Amino acid sequence: MQTQLEKNRARQRARHPDFLRTALIVLVFALPIIGILYLYSLINGSLDSIQAFGFGFLVSSKWIPNPPNGGPPILGALPAIYGSVVTTTIALLFAIPISLGIALFQSDLAPRKLRLPSIFLVELLAAVPSVVYGLWGILFLVPFMSNSVDPWLLGSLGFLPIFSGYANGLGMLTAGVILAIMIIPYGSAVMREVVTAVPRAQREACIALGGTRWETMRMAVIPYASTGIIAAVVLAMGRAIGETMAVTMVIGNVARITPSLFLPAETIPSVIANEFTEVAGNGIYLAALFELGLILFAVAFIMNLIGRLLITRLAFHGKVASDA
Amino acid sequence: MTSSSIAGWQPTASVTIVGAGATFPQPLIQKWTVTYNQLYPQVTISYSGIGSGGGIQQITAKVVDFGASDAPLSNTQWAAAPGLVFFPETLGGVAVTYNLAAYGIPSTTVLHFTSSVIAQIYMGTILKWNDPQLVALNPNVTLPDAHITAVHRSDGSGTTFAFTNFLSVTDPNWAAQVGYATSVTWPVDTAPGAAGVGGKGNPGVAGAVANTNGAIGYVDLIYALSNNLGVGAVENAAGNFVQPNLQTILYAAQNATGTPNPKDLRLHIVNAAGPQSYPISTYTYILTYQDMSNDPNISLPMAQAMAHFFWWAVHDGQQYAPGLYYVPLPANVVSADEQLLLTLNYQGTPLLSSS
Numbered sequence: 001m002q003t004q005l006e007k008n009r010a011r012q013r014a015r016h017p018d019f020l021r022t023a024l025i026v027l028v029f030a031l032p033i034i035g036i037l038y039l040y041s042l043i044n045g046s047l048d049s050i051q052a053f054g055f056g057f058l059v060s061s062k063w064i065p066n067p068p069n070g071g072p073p074i075l076g077a078l079p080a081i082y083g084s085v086v087t088t089t090i091a092l093l094f095a096i097p098i099s100l101g102i103a104l105f106q107s108d109l110a111p112r113k114l115r116l117p118s119i120f121l122v123e124l125l126a127a128v129p130s131v132v133y134g135l136w137g138i139l140f141l142v143p144f145m146s147n148s149v150d151p152w153l154l155g156s157l158g159f160l161p162i163f164s165g166y167a168n169g170l171g172m173l174t175a176g177v178i179l180a181i182m183i184i185p186y187g188s189a190v191m192r193e194v195v196t197a198v199p200r201a202q203r204e205a206c207i208a209l210g211g212t213r214w215e216t217m218r219m220a221v222i223p224y225a226s227t228g229i230i231a232a233v234v235l236a237m238g239r240a241i242g243e244t245m246a247v248t249m250v251i252g253n254v255a256r257i258t259p260s261l262f263l264p265a266e267t268i269p270s271v272i273a274n275e276f277t278e279v280a281g282n283g284i285y286l287a288a289l290f291e292l293g294l295i296l297f298a299v300a301f302i303m304n305l306i307g308r309l310l311i312t313r314l315a316f317h318g319k320v321a322s323d324a
Numbered sequence: 325m326t327s328s329s330i331a332g333w334q335p336t337a338s339v340t341i342v343g344a345g346a347t348f349p350q351p352l353i354q355k356w357t358v359t360y361n362q363l364y365p366q367v368t369i370s371y372s373g374i375g376s377g378g379g380i381q382q383i384t385a386k387v388v389d390f391g392a393s394d395a396p397l398s399n400t401q402w403a404a405a406p407g408l409v410f411f412p413e414t415l416g417g418v419a420v421t422y423n424l425a426a427y428g429i430p431s432t433t434v435l436h437f438t439s440s441v442i443a444q445i446y447m448g449t450i451l452k453w454n455d456p457q458l459v460a461l462n463p464n465v466t467l468p469d470a471h472i473t474a475v476h477r478s479d480g481s482g483t484t485f486a487f488t489n490f491l492s493v494t495d496p497n498w499a500a501q502v503g504y505a506t507s508v509t510w511p512v513d514t515a516p517g518a519a520g521v522g523g524k525g526n527p528g529v530a531g532a533v534a535n536t537n538g539a540i541g542y543v544d545l546i547y548a549l550s551n552n553l554g555v556g557a558v559e560n561a562a563g564n565f566v567q568p569n570l571q572t573i574l575y576a577a578q579n580a581t582g583t584p585n586p587k588d589l590r591l592h593i594v595n596a597a598g599p600q601s602y603p604i605s606t607y608t609y610i611l612t613y614q615d616m617s618n619d620p621n622i623s624l625p626m627a628q629a630m631a632h633f634f635w636w637a638v639h640d641g642q643q644y645a646p647g648l649y650y651v652p653l654p655a656n657v658v659s660a661d662e663q664l665l666l667t668l669n670y671q672g673t674p675l676l677s678s679s
Contacts, residue, residue, distance in 0.1 A: 068503025138531050146536065168473045168536045170521050252532075253478030253522030254513040264513070264521050266478075274478040274524055275507065277375030 042297060045290030049075070052284050057291060063255035065275070065285050075288040077295060079255040083172060083265035084241055084296075087251070090176025090261065091183055091240045096233055098180070099187030104217055106188075107195040108203075119192070126185035134249030137178045142169035142250055145177070150262055167262035170252035176261070178250055179240045187236040194228025195221060227310050234307035238300050244269035268296045330676055333632050335366040337625040341633070344372045345379020345392030346482050347525060348544050349608045351648050352414055353392065356641045360633055367629045376482040377506055383408065383611045386619040389630060391611035394482015395506050396590035409614045409668075411589050411661045412607035413637055414650040415577055417568035418486050419548040420556040420604070421530070424453065426537040427468035431554040434567060436461040438559040439494035439595075439603070445540060446474050446491070447501070448515025453538060468538070471519055475532045475541035478522030480507040486606035487542045490594040494603075542604075545569075546649040560603040561595050568602045573651045576601035584660035586667075591657070607657075610634065617671045624670050631668045631675035638665070 049057060053075060060076025067074060106119055146169025157163045198221050206220035222229070252264020253274055266274075272289050343353070350373035357369040374382070376393035383391030384405040397410060420437055429435075441457050444450040450457065453467045477484045488504035502508050512520035521536070523529035526547045533541040534551050545568050548555050557565035566572050579598035584591060595603045612634070613619055616627035638661045642652040653661070668675045 064509045065507055066503065066505035066509075068499065068501060068508075070503075138535060143535050166471050166517070166519050168471070168519055168521065168539070170473075170532060170536065248478070248524055249528065253524065254520055255509075256514045263519075266522075270478075274522070275480060277378035277480055 039297070042290060042294045046287050046294050048284050049287035049291040053288070057288070058295075061255075061257050073285050073288070075285070077268070077288075077292055079257050080266050080268045080271045080292060081295065082257050083251065083270075084267040084299075086172050086261070086265070087175045087179055087247065087267055088237055088240045090173065091179035092233065092237060094177065094180035095183050095187050095236055095240075099184050099191055099232070099236070100222075100229065102184070102188040103191035103195050104221070106192050108213070108217060108221065122185050122188055124185075125181065126189070130182065130243060130245045131249075133178055133182055134246035137174065137246055137250040141178060142174055145169040145174045149173075154262075161259040162261050165258070165260040165263050170250060170264050171260075171262045172251065172265045173261040175247045175251040175265075175267070178246050179243055182243060182246065183236040183240050186239055187232050190232035190235060191225075191229055194225040194232065197228070198224045227313050231307045231310035234303050234310065238303040238307065241267075241303070242269055242296060242300055244273050248273050268292050272296075330632065330635055333628075335364055335625065335629050338366045339368070339623070339626045339629050341367065341369045341389045341626055341630050342371075343369065343379075343390040343392060343610075344374050344382050344388045345611070346376040346394045346608055347373035348376075348394045348416060348482055349392060349414055349650070351546075352641075352645060352650050353637075355644045355648065356633075356637050359641075359644065360636060363636075364629070367633065369633060375480060376485070377480045379611065380405075383613075386621065389612075389619065389622055389626065392609065393611060394606060394608045395485035396592075396607075396609060397611070407613050407615055407618045408611055409664060410609040410611045411634070411638070411664050412591060412653060412657055413610045413634075413661075414642075414645050414653065415573060415593070415605060415607045416650050417545045417573040417576075417602050418483055418490075418542050418604040418606065419545045419568050420540065420542055420558055421533055421548040421551075421553040422540045422556060423533050423536060423553060424468065424470075424538065427453070427470055429465060429468075429554075431552055433465060433554065435465065435554065435556045436559070436565045437556045439491055442558070443491045443495040443498040445472055446476065446510060446512050446520075447498070448474075448512040448518030448520065451517055470538040473519045473521055473532075473536045473539040474510075474512045475521045475523055475529050475536070475539050476510050476512075477507070477529060478524050480505075481525075482506060482606065482608060483526065483542065483544055484508065486594060486604055489592065489606075490604045493592075493595045545573075549649065558603050560599075560601050561597050562599045562601070564599055566600060566602045568604070570646055570649065570651050572600055572602035573605045574654065576603065576605040577607070577651065577654050577657070584657055586660045586663035589657075589660060589664065605651075610637075612668070614667060615669050615671065616675070627668075627670045628675055631665065634668075635662075635665050635676055638662070 057077050059078055061078040062074050062076050063079060064074040102122055106115055110118055146167055150167035153163045154167060202220050202224055203216055206216040247267055248270040251266060251270060253266050253270060254264040255266055272292055276289050353371045357371055361368055376395050379391035379393045380401055382388045420442060422435060451472060452469060453472055454469045459467055485504060485506045488508050492499040492504040510520050512518045521532055523532040526543045529541045530543050530547040530551045533539040533553055555567055557567045560566050575598050576593050576596035579601050580593040580596035591607050593605050616622045638653060638658055645652045666676055
């Protein structure tokens with residue numbers, strides 16, 4: 001039997017022919033097609049490089065676009081991949097605990113009056129354009145790192161290979177710090193949602209057992225929200241690995257693999273941004289930049305996929321919990 | 325269809341012309357486009373500084389109406405764009421700049437460099453400011469026991485081309501190991517104990533030098549002056565140490581250019597002869613099709629306006645150069661440019677006539 005609501009809907013549908021529906025369907029199918037075309041053009045653009053360098057592109061650390069003897073370019077992506085992995089890891093090391101702290105503060109600890117302003121302030125960070133972060137990085141963070149943080153690390157932890165060498169502020173550590181600041185709003189926003197979604201009963205049960213506030217968060221809230229927290233980390237990681245402008249401005253842009261976090265390096269997006277204007281008439285060079293883009297696309301795609309899967313699992317959990 | 329005479333020329337239709345390329349001449353070209361638009365309101369010219377390589381690529385692909393490049397076209401690049409011609413529109417110098425203020429050496433102190441010392445710094449074999457070779461060149465300055473951070477461009481650039489061209493011409497070691505191009509592989513980046521850093525664009529290099537104690541870098545002259553950085557004196561072919569300024573760059577152009585060949589205006593003026601010539605000087609070029617109808621996007625009125633604009637730029641436009649730290653073209657180059665510009669045509673009909 002049709003309810004009144006369904007009857008109304010049927011009437012509306014009769015009045016508005018399926019124009020909107022058709023348009024939406026077309027749009028929905030257009031998006032994946034654009035995605036496929038985009039992927040195709042990336043693969044197509046990198047064919048020359050894939051043929052010339054093969055698998056060696058991923059493991060070679062030489063980046064010589066214009067050899068002095070006038071020969072063909074010798075190009076390898078390893079320094080860029082390495083730089084991307086290291087800077088993203090540094091960013092996550094800083095961003096995960098801080099984001100989680102912010103999320104827990106906003107969901108469980110903040111006085112009602114502070115909650116909204118603090119959410120607003122953190123999310124404001126997400127609205128700052130990345131070139132502004134880069135500018136702030138080169139004018140403030142780089143001198144601060146080279147004058148204060150780096151000498152202190154050199155003095156106290158200089159025996160570690162990751163804190164060795166000569167620090168001038170432009171390098172992977174500074175890039176990682178700036179990335180951390182940029183991804184914290186994303187990480188904390190998603191984490192806040194999942195932490196807030198933890199059922200009240202879960203918290204109350206722990207408190208009833210005599211748990212302190214800290215124990216409640218540690219033993220009841222975080223484990224329950226863990227899948228969602230991991231999803232937030234993956235999303236933040238996807239953003240960090242693709243960030244271009246701010247990183248380019250502070251990383252020092254040098255194709256080398258070094259354990260020292262003080263030293264300049266490069267990332268996949270920074271190489272593309274730096275070098276694509278000068279690839280005229282150099283087919284393999286251009287193809288190599290396309291291939292870098294393809295690698296980045298693949299990495300970002302896989303990360304997003306993992307994030308999606310984790311979020312789906314969480315949604316399923318949540319449903320079970322609320323039904324129970 | 326007759327070719328228009330230059331003096332009394334007026335546009336016949338409203339046209340928009342788009343150019344792109346080198347960032348080095350961008351301030352001057354933008355000054356020209358604005359001034360030209362005030363003189364001829366029907367002609368709107370826009371110019372984007374996307375880099376020399378980008379300029380060459382986009383004019384080759386006929387995406388833009390004219391290109392600009394600091395590095396002259398290589399034979400391969402020229403062969404890839406049949407019918408493309410180019411002419412110098414201004415020239416400038418590349419300054420060797422440094423930041424030693426933290427060590428009590430203000431930017432007004434002029435340090436002396438030879439090409440060999442610069443090459444060794446960028447090869448990562450001279451690592452400290454108190455290296456005996458640097459001390460010997462600068463006996464009156466107390467150079468600190470501080471690391472040298474060698475800043476270079478991370479993006480391809482005509483500035484890099486001029487700088488590495490100078491090092492290649494003067495230092496056989498550099499020519500063999502690094503060579504010259506709009507982007508090269510810098511040995512200092514991977515040399516043990518050395519600190520090489522790449523900055524994006526002239527502002528990126530100037531910014532890195534300004535914010536790093538003990539940094540050295542190379543930028544177009546105006547960026548060193550506007551950032552209040554030290555500007556070094558570089559040893560020229562005559563053995564004198566010369567600082568870049570409008571006069572010493574012009575000396576280099578006058579001494580090195582000879583009689584330019586309008587059919588091939590690639591002019592190398594690094595390491596020019598003459599006692600007062602600044603050795604790291606470079607022309608910068610505008611690229612256009614000799615028969616502008618080669619590019620199907622260019623109509624006859626556009627071609628006429630563009631040819632007239634080029635003529636205006638190498639004559640009247642030159643007066644705006646010194647204010648922006650560019651050097652007006654020497655007379656022999658202007659006349660070579662004139663000969664080239666007079667061959668610009670549209671389907672065979674010349675666009676300019678000297679009458």
